[in-house]
Amino acid sequence: MDVHVDITCRDVSQTVKVRKGVGFQALSAKYKSGIEYDCRASDCGICAIKILSGHECLSAKTPAEADFLKAMGADDDERLACQTRILGDVKILIDYL
Numbered sequence: 001m002d003v004h005v006d007i008t009c010r011d012v013s014q015t016v017k018v019r020k021g022v023g024f025q026a027l028s029a030k031y032k033s034g035i036e037y038d039c040r041a042s043d044c045g046i047c048a049i050k051i052l053s054g055h056e057c058l059s060a061k062t063p064a065e066a067d068f069l070k071a072m073g074a075d076d077d078e079r080l081a082c083q084t085r086i087l088g089d090v091k092i093l094i095d096y097l
């Protein structure tokens, strides 16, 4: 089953279709998403994204992701793309800091 991800970066939006359950890293490998990655292990925060809608359509935060987001003072609508799987239609904002 495919799901849709609406990505907005610097006022430019694109909607991409991915298989349910893939991670944002797989999405980024297939499309030019604009999401940047470094550690891929909840240690750097460069992959932070803001979820505009569809929070319930993402995998639950791992303890490491939750700890890191709390330490960086992230809002509830922020996630680490490197740790998040897409389970349904979502809208995200990147490059918002």
Ligand code: FES
Residues within 6 Å of the ligand: 036, 037, 038, 039, 040, 041, 042, 043, 044, 045, 046, 047, 048, 080, 081, 082, 083
């Ligand atoms: S790439 Fe470092 S926290 Fe996601």
